[in-house]
Amino acid sequence: MGAADEQGTLRDGVIAGVPVSVAIAVGVLPLIVLFVESIGPGLGTAAYQEAVSGLYRGTLLYSLGVGVVVTGVCLAIAYPVTYWVAHRCPRRYRLALLVTLTLPLWLNYVVLNYSWVWILARGGLLNTVVTSFGIFAEPLDLLYNDISMFIGFVYIYLPYVILTLYVSMERLDYQLIEAARDLGAPNRRVFLDVILPSTLPGAIAAALIVYARIAGAFATPAILGGPGNVMIASLITEAFRQYDDYGFAAALSFVFLAVVVVALLAGATIPQVREELRQW
Amino acid sequence: MTALAADGITKTFGDERAVDDVEFTVDDGEFFALIGPSGCGKTTTLRLLAGLSTPDTGAVRVGGEDITDQPARERPTNMVFQDLVLFPHMTVAENVAYGLKQAGMPAADRTSRVEDTLALVEMSQFADRDPTQLSGGQQQRVALARALATEPDVLLLDEPLSSLDRALRAEMEAEFRRIQRDAATSFLYVTHDQTSAMSMADRIAVMRDGQIRDIGAPDRLYERPQTRFVADFLGDATVFSGTVTEVDSTVTVDTPAGTVRADPNGQAASVDETVSVMIRPGSVTVGTGSITGTVIDHAYKGFFEEATVELSSGGRLTVRRGEDSTAAVRADGSAAVGSDPGAFAVGDSVRLQITEAVLVEA
Numbered sequence: 130m131g132a133a134d135e136q137g138t139l140r141d142g143v144i145a146g147v148p149v150s151v152a153i154a155v156g157v158l159p160l161i162v163l164f165v166e167s168i169g170p171g172l173g174t175a176a177y178q179e180a181v182s183g184l185y186r187g188t189l190l191y192s193l194g195v196g197v198v199v200t201g202v203c204l205a206i207a208y209p210v211t212y213w214v215a216h217r218c219p220r221r222y223r224l225a226l227l228v229t230l231t232l233p234l235w236l237n238y239v240v241l242n243y244s245w246v247w248i249l250a251r252g253g254l255l256n257t258v259v260t261s262f263g264i265f266a267e268p269l270d271l272l273y274n275d276i277s278m279f280i281g282f283v284y285i286y287l288p289y290v291i292l293t294l295y296v297s298m299e300r301l302d303y304q305l306i307e308a309a310r311d312l313g314a315p316n317r318r319v320f321l322d323v324i325l326p327s328t329l330p331g332a333i334a335a336a337l338i339v340y341a342r343i344a345g346a347f348a349t350p351a352i353l354g355g356p357g358n359v360m361i362a363s364l365i366t367e368a369f370r371q372y373d374d375y376g377f378a379a380a381l382s383f384v385f386l387a388v389v390v391v392a393l394l395a396g397a398t399i400p401q402v403r404e405e406l407r408q409w
Numbered sequence: 410m411t412a413l414a415a416d417g418i419t420k421t422f423g424d425e426r427a428v429d430d431v432e433f434t435v436d437d438g439e440f441f442a443l444i445g446p447s448g449c450g451k452t453t454t455l456r457l458l459a460g461l462s463t464p465d466t467g468a469v470r471v472g473g474e475d476i477t478d479q480p481a482r483e484r485p486t487n488m489v490f491q492d493l494v495l496f497p498h499m500t501v502a503e504n505v506a507y508g509l510k511q512a513g514m515p516a517a518d519r520t521s522r523v524e525d526t527l528a529l530v531e532m533s534q535f536a537d538r539d540p541t542q543l544s545g546g547q548q549q550r551v552a553l554a555r556a557l558a559t560e561p562d563v564l565l566l567d568e569p570l571s572s573l574d575r576a577l578r579a580e581m582e583a584e585f586r587r588i589q590r591d592a593a594t595s596f597l598y599v600t601h602d603q604t605s606a607m608s609m610a611d612r613i614a615v616m617r618d619g620q621i622r623d624i625g626a627p628d629r630l631y632e633r634p635q636t637r638f639v640a641d642f643l644g645d646a647t648v649f650s651g652t653v654t655e656v657d658s659t660v661t662v663d664t665p666a667g668t669v670r671a672d673p674n675g676q677a678a679s680v681d682e683t684v685s686v687m688i689r690p691g692s693v694t695v696g697t698g699s700i701t702g703t704v705i706d707h708a709y710k711g712f713f714e715e716a717t718v719e720l721s722s723g724g725r726l727t728v729r730r731g732e733d734s735t736a737a738v739r740a741d742g743s744a745a746v747g748s749d750p751g752a753f754a755v756g757d758s759v760r761l762q763i764t765e766a767v768l769v770e771a
Contacts, residue, residue: 304494307461311481311488312559313511322507326498 167379176380185364185381192361193388196344199282200336203290206283207335211291211298212324216306227295231288238285242352245281246272249353278354282343290335297331298324341389361385410437411473412595413486413563418457418467420450427453428464429619435563435595440586442598442606445616446642451599452491452567454616458597459488459565471562482511487556489566493548495540501551502527502536508559522558529591530554530584546577553588563595570605582609603643607631615639632689633674636770640687645715647688647726648769653678660768662686665724667700671766678768685771688763690715690729698762702726707753716753718761728761 167176179185214226233241248254249271256268271277301324309319347362354360361381368378413435420428428450435441443451456462458469460481468477471485481488487508495504502523509519527533530550540548549569556564570578570585586609589596600606606613607627614624615638623630623639634640637648651664659670660678664686671686678684700720707716713729720726730753753759 302492302494304490304492305496307481308488308490308494309496309507311459311461311484312508312555313482314507315482315511318511322499323496 163379163382166375167383169376176376177384179377180380180384188359188361188364189385189388191358192344192385193392195278195282195360196340199279199286199343200290200340202279202283203287203339204294204332204335206287207290207294208324208328208332211295215295215298215301216303227292230291233285234288234292239348239352241285242281242349245277245284245353249277249280273353274355275358278350281349281353282346285349286339286343289339293335293338294328294331297328301327337393344389345385411435412437412439412471413458413597414468414470415454415458416468416470418454418464418469420453420457420462420464426619428457430467431616431619431621433614433621433624435597438593438595440589440596440598440609440611442600442610442613443616444600444603444606444613444642447601449616450619451601451616455488455565455567455597455599458563459486460484461488485562486565487559487561489552489556489564489569491567491569491571493552493569495548495551495555497540499540500536501532501538501540501543504540504551505554505558507555512559526554526558529557529588545573546581549573549581550584553585557588557592557594560592561594563597564589566596566598568600568602571600571602578605585609607643615642617642632765633672633767634687634769635675637685637687640769645690645727647690648771649686649688649724650683650771651686653680653682653684656680660684662766662768665722666720666726666761666763667722669763669766671768674767674769676768676770685769686766687769688726688766690727692763692765693726693728694762694764695728695730695759698760700726700761700763702759702761704753704755704757704759706755709752714753716759718759720761726761728759 168174210230214223214230218226246253250256251268251270251272253272255271259265260268305323305327306319309323314322344360345362346360347366350358350360350363365378365381365385368374368381411434415431415433418428418431419426431450431454433441433443443454445451453462457464460469460476460479460483464477468475470476476484495501496507499507505523505526506519509522514522523536524533527536530553532547532550532554535543535547535551540551543551552569566585570581573581582605585596585598598606598609607630610627612624612626613630615622615630617638623635630639631643634643634646637646640646640648649662649664649666649669651662651669653660654663654668655661656673656678660673660676662669662671662684666688669686669688671684676684700722702718702720704716705719705725707714710729713731715727715729718726718728
């Protein structure tokens with residue numbers, strides 16, 4: 130090892146160290162500030178005790194439940210869609226189709242939510258069609274409840290799930306499916322034995338990307354949701370804005386973060402899941 | 410007894426007839442090869458027989474039963490894919506057991522059948538390995554075992570050896586032959602490699618442009634091909650066109666290589682007709698004879714040396730010489746010299762005699 134090499138190592142360290150330090154500072158500093166706020170003034174746990182009290186536990190569970198259900202629905206839709214695009218659709222239409230399916234990614238999030246207000250409202254597109262064809266006599270109450278919120282969530286997060294799952298699905302060798310069929314496997318077995326094991330990393334990655342974002346979403350429940358069920362993000366925002374209770378808001382945020390992280394770690398303790406995650 | 414029959418199957422993609430009225434049968438326990446150049450429709454034919462694709466017209470029969478409308482999963486045929494496609498998330502034993510599991514075989518029977526099948530392909534000690542831990546030849550054996558485990562009536566193989574190097578391919582060809590005999594299963598083997606097909610198969614069908622051009626035993630197809638295409642596809646062949654001068658038990662033809670007595674090979678030739686005569690390199694004796702020519706190119710092939718000879722009377726002839734042949738004669742009359750006295754050299758004058766020739770369709 131010559132002196133020149135050592136100098137080079139030092140220079141490399143400095144060159145790499147600066148951006149890494151900036152990245153850590155930008156990422157971690159706000160978390161530290163937030164954490165200090167959540168335990169202040171002094172070293173109290175009052176904010177945390179309030180955050181996990183029965184009053185707010187329901188909101189937390191409801192938010193996580195919405196995250197799980199919407200992620201599940203997105204995966205259930207994305208599986209057949211990506212399978213068809215990757216393996217059955219003629220190659221020359223594939224890119225156009227993928228772009229079409231993921232078009233909502235490039236539109237403004239708030240506008241996307243409001244487009245469903247126009248569609249689902251009592252005088253909106255869907256009710257106009259339904260009543261004018263006489264399928265229902267009265268317009269349906271589709272807006273400002275769980276139905277409209279779930280529709281909005283699925284619509285907004287489906288493109289992420291499709292894109293992530295498509296990468297795995299496209300890598301799956303179609304001949305594996307043919308080999309399984311040739312050996313007598315019905316479609317259910319082909320899915321469980323061949324498609325699912327090969328695409329599980331993609332499905333997990335997709336779930337990781339959208340799950341916490343749905344559970345912690347603010348705009349969609351605010352625009353499309355009903356007044357009855359409050360999600361965690363609304364609660365935190367209210368604490369910050371209306372009640373100026375920064376400590377409580379910060380504590381709520383950390384409780385939510387802890388639950389999300391624990392859920393992810395719990396998944397990662399299963400050896401097969403860890404094995405799949407390692408590929409990413 | 411016929412194991413598998415393709416009964417006039419046709420498949421069209423757009424305007425193109427990929428498979429055009431293909432008809433052949435594979436007998437019980439027979440090793441049957443379907444060969445042809447790339448894009449001739451042989452793989453499409455195999456997929457039609459496997460049930461991975463449906464013919465536009467025609468029927469597929471196994472053991473006399475029409476299975477044309479059955480999907481692949483219900484057919485008593487199994488396929489070995491070109492890329493092998495072993496299930497990556499299963500061990501070798503689980504791969505081999507897969508078809509048995511789908512057929513609902515109890516676990517205990519399954520285990521013993523998997524052991525037997527792995528023993529047949531000599532892979533018993535690898536049962537618990539992952540397919541990715543195996544070499545190409547070993548994966549090949551597992552793919553074969555997976556397809557054989559359910560004891561299919563016919564095994565369909567789609568160029569499974571094409572990704573192996575030459576030495577391993579030769580070894581696996583011998584193994585395929587042994588396994589086919591031991592398993593007593595009919596094999597339908599698709600390949601573009603005519604030497605593989607000739608060394609393995611009991612019978613060969615040669616395909617071109619979606620149609621079967623000739624079917625027969627390897628020696629019959631090599632020595633007495635029906636058409637010029639089959640003659641060329643199965644190996645080096647020189648084809649002269651010439652005029653028939655006499656017809657008795659053989660046909661005498663006036664060709665650029667002189668007068669040749671050819672086997673009629675089933676053709677009814679008449680005097681003054683123009684016919685094509687095929688001559689294999691091995692049917693030409695080098696050193697003596699009335700035909701003279703000059704070597705214009707030569708190649709060392711291991712067991713023999715091959716040369717292209719420009720004949721004095723016009724036309725070219727490919728000839729071969731083994732170690733026992735007499736020396737070529739240089740243009741000045743001296744024997745060719747060099748490290749190997751028998752070697753051809755460009756410019757050598759040679760005397761040739763045609764010992765065997767057959768008529769083929771142009």
